[in-house]
Amino acid sequence: MDLIPIGQAADRLGLNPSALRYYDERGLVSSLARQAGRRMYGPEELRRLAFLKIAHHVGLSLDTAAAILDAPGPQWRQTVREQIAELDQLITQVQGAQKFLTHALECPTDHPARDCATMIATLDRLVDGTTVDQLAAEHT
Amino acid sequence: MDLIPIGQAADRLGLNPSALRYYDERGLVSSLARQAGRRMYGPEELRRLAFLKIAHHVGLSLDTAAAILDAPGPQWRQTVREQIAELDQLITQVQGAQKFLTHALECPTDHPARDCATMIATLDRLVDGTTVDQLAAEHT
DNA sequence: TTGCGGGTTCAAGCTGGCTTGAAGTCAAAT
């Protein structure tokens, strides 16, 4: 009933067979049947793999993704909330990065790190122990 | 004039001496003087290191950061613009990730991948060749 | 019967950005 071998499963998911073997070895695909020593995948496993694929694509680690699937009862919600919060932080950080880069673009010199007084002042503060986070916090 | 050894440089920047040696080996800190075989860092190198630190912190690779510093004339602007565009993409992707996770939270079941019809439908489409990007594109 | 396409295992390699460890050098302080 609907069991397909590793090659077909990999094709349907757009993954490499070696990746599926790796997931197996890591214990991320839970229980899969074997026929004559060969891995056979059913709908459950394929969906699990699909979930891993999405979750990994959106930045979760494979372990976290598997933890969400394996959490008993409603516990997965906590993990998901944590991940959403982490992504919030990530966005904030990336926006800070864009500010930094955009600001650099506004500098009229050809070698900002050598010629731009503002940039040099910022860099010199870093050299004197100010952390990147402190700098970022200032400019918010 | 103002030359400090690697340990002090590392302290001031909040980095590990081994990281500075690694940057040296990779050719990322351009030219630094040696005194009796020891690396000595002047203001120029410290600023360069500070720039690498910021740039790396905001998500650029060390190679990219060095490329920005070493680009002749105004060429660094192009690299910076590319990086800003990449970060735009990243933010879009992360927001998509948040949508996915938030949507999952709305599901009332305890095991979405097994019990939630909407989730299962989505996963089954992935199993049939739809890419994650296609799914994301639909929901925009 | 031979070959082919798919599977299997295990071991090693890859990326990036370092860290860690072993063994040696060197100047200054005791």
Add this chain to the structure above:
DNA sequence: ATTTGACTTCAAGCCAGCTTGAACCCGCAA
């Protein structure tokens, strides 16, 4: 004279998430 402490080099290890390679098995078709 010796010990400390900071430095040097080179080699190897670490993380995730795989890929690649070698050597082997297995069933089916020509």
